[in-house]
Amino acid sequence: MMKLKVGLLFGGKSPEHQVSLQSAKSVFEAIDKDKYEILLIGIDKEGKWNLYDNLDTCLLNNNNPNLIELKKSDKSIALVPGELSNQFLELPSGASLGKIDVIFPLVHGGLGEDGSMQGLLRFANIPFVGPGVLASAVSMDKDVAKRLLSDAGLRVAHSLTFTRKMKDTIAFKKVKKKLGTPMFIKPANHGSSVGVSKVESKEEFYQGINHAFCYDQKIIVEEAIVGREIECAVLGNDEPISSLPGEILTQNTFYSYDAKYIDEKGAQLTIPAVLEDIVIQEIKEKAIKAFKVLHCEGLARIDFFLTQNQKLIINEINTLPGFTKQSMYPKLWEVSGIQYKELINTLISLAIERHQISI
Incomplete structure (x- = not known):
């Protein structure tokens, strides 16, 4: 059986550059190499797209989240929009990298999670993992997302x-x-x-x-909402499913960047969260509703506050949640019965399915 060619796209110009590198490392190490041929495409902080052969040539200090860094490469990439068989060219040689079957974007933050990357890939006619242009843009903008969620009857913070x-x-x-x-x-x-x-x-x-x-x-x-911090993962296209919820117990004043990605003791994750069945069901249902309201596809993580009087308030939607070893999204699916490697396979399949329908 021919392998599908998957491009892992990571890095980028946003402040979440290092998080993206960690996500790419985790996905690359876990992805089924017997099933997929992997292209490592790293975007540096200046926005240049670089091609790498493996993690050793790609990442510096890849076991240290504080110091992880994208190495320089003598190979860069040019994208030819609309070309089906030669979408990517290696520079400076000009050699074709052949048809890319799907892109797995792991570019968190601005220009990666906000619809910009999705628009480029859509224009280039390349299947990609995760929500499309509209869902990515409105979910990234906390102001716009709040308005849409509130209009749909879902509680958000004032x-x-x-x-x-x-x-x-x-x-x-x-x-x-x-x-x-x-x-x-x-x-x-x-x-x-x-x-x-x-x-x-x-x-x-x-x-x-x-x-x-x-x-x-x-x-x-x-x-500020006084309540438990609960997160729920959603997976799917037209008929999405939601995971068991998890809870974050922070050691700091709030769940900061360091607590998420740097300090292993910055937060304790309780997965699954200890909740009554009726509350779990409500979280799962509202996560799917939020996913649909914002027109998400593929994946998203929905973050809630659960108040003392059991009211659920949506904090935010993450359309390309982290895939690091500390990340909540894959951990939630693991306790819900989908292992990491299987989750990657499912996301790639959903991307191809969505693309075939949209052509």
Whole structure:
């Protein structure tokens, strides 16, 4: 049987570059090499697409999440949109890499998870893992996602949205009156808790505003929800299924970037979460509803708060959740009966299925 050629696409210009490298490492090590021929395509921080032969030539310090780095390569890649058999050319030789059967994007954050990458691959007529352009764009924008989810009857945290042009008009006193303290300040279009601050005082507030605007032109200021942090994985296209939920018990003030990817003691994951059956069922149903409301396909992770009075509030949707060894998405499916290698196979199959329908 001929192997399918799968391009692992990772790295990128976003602050989540290192997370992406860790995800790519994990997927490459686990993917079935008897079934797939793998192309390693690493995007450096300047946006250049590079080709690598294996992990040793690709990653530096690949066992250290603090220091992991994309190595320089003497081979880069050019994409020929619309060409079916010679979509990718190796540079500087100009040699064709042949037809790519599917791309597995692992480019987290801006230009990878926000619809930009998906639009490029759609235009190039290449199947790819994960949600399409619309779902990726609206899910990445926390402000837009909240509006759509709320309109569909799903609970979201109260928040205020500000653009960079409004920066000088943002008043701590007015925001505090509406949202209370503590509150969270977030870039509207980033994941992995990049640029997020939990603030209580006036000084912290303006520091958090400035920090968030370093990452985006639009930010949201959100009320702090007192409750358990619950996450649920969704998998599928037209008929998605949801996993058992998991719970995050953080050692810090919130589930920060370091707690997710750097500090192994930064958070404790309880998988599956210890919950009553009726609550588990509600989480699974609302995760699928959110997935459908935002027109997701392939995969997504839905993050909730569960309050003391058992109300579920959606925190955010992640359309290309991390695939690192500490990542919740594959762990949730593992306890739900789908092992890591099988999960990768399923995602690739869903990508090809979706592409065939959309042609």
